[in-house]
Amino acid sequence: MAKLWNSCRSQKEHGKIWNSNLSSYYLFMAFYKVDKKITVAELLPRFKNKIPHTILKKEVADLAYDARSFKRFPGIKKGIKVYISPYPFVNRNGREQNPNLFIDEAVTNGARVVIYKEPTSFTPRKGVVYISVEEPRAVLADAAFRFYGINVNNFPIFGVTGTKGKTTTASILHHCLNEVYSKTGLLCTADYKIGTKSIENISPTVNDTWLSSIESLEAMGFIAELQRQNGKAMVVEATSHALELQRVSKNTPLTGGIITNLSSEHLDFHLTMAKYRAVKAKIIKLISASKADFSKILILNANDPEAVYFARQAQRLNVPIQWVRINNTKKVAPTDYQIFYERSRNYYTVEHKGKTYKLPAAIDTAFNAQNVVMAIALIHGTLHLSLDRLYSSLSKFTGVPGRLQYIQRTPFSVIVDYAHEELSLKSILTHAKTKKNRIVILMSCTGDRDKRKRPNMGKIAAKLADYTIITNDSTHTEEPMDILHQIEKGYKSIRDNGYSVIDDRKEAIKYAIKLAKTGDSVYILGMGSEKILDRGGKVIPWSDAEIVQEFL
Incomplete structure (x- = not known):
């Protein structure tokens, strides 16, 4: 196992894995194989009548959705290799790609059972079983669940979704569960952890895979390893892509969940707010499906108008709700959580x-206060742990990389944050304005993503920041200057001064630090803890926090 790990790590460091036709980030979590043997019949019980008996009775050597993985990572034991084409597939640029194009490659690399969705074209080969299905991703999730032998009956799994605040809320959930309950796993944008230990992929400290929610195969492998290490709970950041693509699926029903808020995001993928909203609501079905011996509950944000929709869906599925409100004098139910800001203290x-x-x-x-209370409300509502102990455990919480992360506090403060859409940008700048000091921000919008938000973010910066530096982060396949001009257009509709446009992100950070004076607050926004910068397909190791340190 160690030999395999080091071989993969070496390939990744030399950039070979990033050239993958399909996933570009086949995670090392897939190596967490369990010792349990499983036959093809046990792995794919739905298809016993479509697979010859001679194959059904054989042991499964490997299961993959990446056509190249059999070749790069030759199975640990002899047997049948199963390939499931993960249709639809969204690549790291956020664009849909047809994985069926790689079926022949998967067979060349050893697959003997192939599951796919029509339409496709391939050359059938002798000795290979091809099965067409409507939802190959559902088959992948179910097969991965069986492959790793996951037990979810007495194993609470918590999901966090919403437009902003998911990573912070998931990290707080994970921290509190580790402190007060038991060893807990975490899969989120900022980190993959078992207990307090980060699971290495590229960096030893953070998630560098481009995915907030990893594919179901790796997720099941992660949970299997967590359970092998006597972990007792799991926290998952359930993005809209993960819910739509069944990376988070019915095979791992949720004990409870949180919907932090909802605003326009990822409409390049979901197309409309109605579809985006409906996908987020899938987390409620996953809670409804849970049969674990814990209380089910959904935590909602009473300050978010969109929460009414989710409340209706929860009531329809008989999922209990608790509300969290902040700075609202409206009379609430005694079971709800009401947050107040003690301004004098x-x-x-x-x-x-x-x-x-x-x-x-x-x-x-206020935003982080709400994230904290939602996390604690979920733990208390499902596991019935003491609120006093849960709130006390927060004293050891050190924050989340790239989420309101202070790099320096004096003589001027420098903060790195992920704020990459309208609501998060407005929230962070509104809070910054309460401090009555000069606000310098560096902002960006990712390429090949929702273009409609860019001028709106420019407007928000023009209204709330004293000085704005418009730059780029990962442009992917898009023309860098097009992105900058779209942000600038929104900014200039409000005012035509107090800003600069610098395409090179490192030079932009250098300029932001150079501008800062004593007492200023400098916000480096848009990437947070992301460790990779993709400029036109050229992938560059990156860290906003480390680059800030270079210029301080």
């Missing part, structure tokens, strides 16, 4: 069932 308090709890001073924004 500069901290937040939470009221629940007649008791008041104080949040640590480090939780210094």
